[in-house]
Amino acid sequence: MKKKFEVWLPLLLSIVMILGMFVGYRFAVQQPNKKIFKKDAANALQEVFDIIRTRYVDSVNIDTLRENAINLMMDELDPHSIYLPPVELKEANEDLSGNFEGIGIEFNQIRDTVNVTYVFKGGPSDKAGILIGDQIIKVDDKSLTGKNIDIFKIRTAIRGPKGSKVKLDLLRNGKPLTATVTRDNIATPSVTAYYMLDNKTGFIKLSKFTNSSYREFMEALQDLKNQGMTQLIFDLRGNSGGYMDQAIEIVDEFLSGDKLIVYTQGVHSPKTEYRCKRAGIFETGKLAILVDELSASASEIVAGALQDWDRAVVVGRRTFGKGLVQEPFLLSDGSALRLTVARYYTPIGRSIQKPYTGGKKVYLDEVWERYASGQLYYADSNKITNGTPYKTHGGRTVYGGGGIMPDVFVGLDTSRYSREINKVFLNGSFNDFVFHYYLSHQELLTPYQTPQEFAQHFDPSKDMWTQFTEWVKKDTVNLSGIPEFEKKRVIDRMEAQLARFKWRDSGFYQVMNSKDSVVLKALEELGK
Structure with a gap:
């Protein structure tokens, strides 16, 4: 039987496997326009494409054939040499540019609905009155509900050129409303x-x-x-x-x-x-x-x-x-x-x-x-x-x-997570619960001015854990037998996730670092 694993490790590995293929530029400013397939340079590969296009028995998409051929060549090189079609190139460049053109929100699919999980202060959506917890039902009259929501398509629909407008149909506390948002440059701090x-x-x-x-x-x-x-x-x-x-x-x-x-x-x-x-x-x-x-x-x-x-x-x-x-x-x-x-x-x-x-x-x-x-x-x-x-x-x-x-x-x-805790992380129940808990208990965070003050004085243990155990029962998960040390680790992460909603990533790290073994070890080393 395979060892149980930390729930976040496979997710992080997936991220690095993807992002690792898109990074490693020598310089940001070097963008040489060196052509590989020159129209005036005959070669065997181009000849093959031409013959297939003009003589093959059925219609074929030469662009697809060319893309597949390039990818096969890349597979013979190192793992970080890659081919990027135009759409993927734009997305990859955006990721490293430090900004993108959009409406200034973060969203996540919870169950079968797209939920706004953060609104950038002073951004286009903030100016349009969109709030954390709003559910996006339609973008420019195109529906965004259902179990087969494509997150990539949603992001593509929401993003667009600076100055352009997008219409959002929303649900707020079960009531429908419409917002028109003017897109702008959105900074993505590193x-x-x-x-x-x-x-x-x-x-x-x-x-x-x-x-x-x-x-x-x-x-x-x-x-x-x-x-x-x-x-x-x-x-x-x-x-x-x-x-x-x-x-x-x-x-x-x-x-x-x-x-x-x-x-x-x-x-x-x-x-x-x-x-x-x-x-x-x-x-x-x-x-x-x-x-x-x-x-x-x-x-x-x-x-x-x-x-x-x-x-x-x-x-x-x-x-x-x-x-x-x-x-x-x-x-x-x-x-x-x-x-x-x-x-x-x-x-x-x-x-x-x-x-x-x-x-x-x-x-x-x-x-x-x-x-x-x-x-x-x-x-x-x-x-x-x-x-x-x-x-x-x-x-x-x-x-x-x-x-x-x-x-x-x-x-x-x-001390690895048990099967039950792994399940609530992997199926999204944990994130869903903390998000909804924040929406219904925002007043609990109001007295705290800083994440460190929040970490020192907020005690989520009893109330949040009780509600969480009830929440996950709908996913047929029973947490009644969870060891105390494992319960504490989950509660610590709940607290950090709550801090993220109010203070963004800075709040998350300030709460988690107070218990992070690597940070604590570094402090010890600096003190020598």
Whole structure:
């Protein structure tokens, strides 16, 4: 019988498997328009397409054939070289641009209805009077109810060019209403949380490396310094990467002189070094970098450089192991290749790219194998197999060949969720309950001015747990026999989710960090 697993791990793995294929640009500004299929250059592949188009017995879609052929070629390369059709290219670029054009809401499908779960303050929907809890029934008179709702199609329908209008048919407390929203640019911050953990320790959580990450990071860093920060915990857990230049700029704020940050090299790409260019604003304070198995690419550049220079203590678990640099090549039909053109190396010469000779599936499943083999739980098994040893500038031994090994290992909690709790997370009952509890108990959060105050004084245990056990009975889940320690973990997450509704991701992390073993270990290390 397979081991029971932490409920969130498969979901996070799915995210990194998808997002990890869309990140790794060498530079945000490099968008060369290099054509692959030139109309004036005859080649065997183009000849085959022409022959099929003009002589084949049935009608065929040449565009589909061409796309399939390109994808087959990409499958013969590394896992991060991919082909993006025009629609997917637009979405991928949006993800790393730091903003998108839309109406400024977050939504989720709960049961068979689309519910508004957050409204961006000052955004188009906020101005139109839309509230958290509103149910979207129609978009421009097209129905959005039923069990087979396509979230991608909903997002496409809601988003659109800045200045354009969209009509929403809503239900609020069972009563119908209509709102017309004028779309605008919506910022998507990559710094999802920053605050003071105590009177000298700052915390910054960076979710990805977008066009605006360095600017956001600097604003957060300066604000924390103004509040008296002398040591920092920089959280890159779950950060699958993004623009390499943003990572380089951030590292430059921690290192002095003209120290080497990273260099890239490939068969067709000469060695290129990226060094510090200016005095950083946090070159001397104590620093901890948090990483895990989903920290990849640009995150590994940051962790690797600061570890090589003995500038920071790296805390957590071994990173993903993506040391490849992609460059975009635009094609004539609006699609693009993101082709791996080089490997990147840490300052002492480590390539942290893990092997990919077994194919994409084996490559992506490798993180799951770490879980199954116990590497995510026990320090002794959290090793790089046959990794090449290197010496940092301070003489410590580190390894290349499969991610960044942390200086201080903190494993996953070995007390796994029971089958019943796993079920309520996976079937959506947990999120549904917390969302509805928030809607009917918003007044409970009103007295609290900050997430930290909320975490210290709000006690959800009795009332929320009782209501939750009744809520999940409709899904034939009985929680009466749940152990006390497991009940507490669920209640802690309920509290954090409530904080998210009022204070966004910053509130969630401020509540969860007070109990997070990796954050607590980092605080301990900084105190030495």
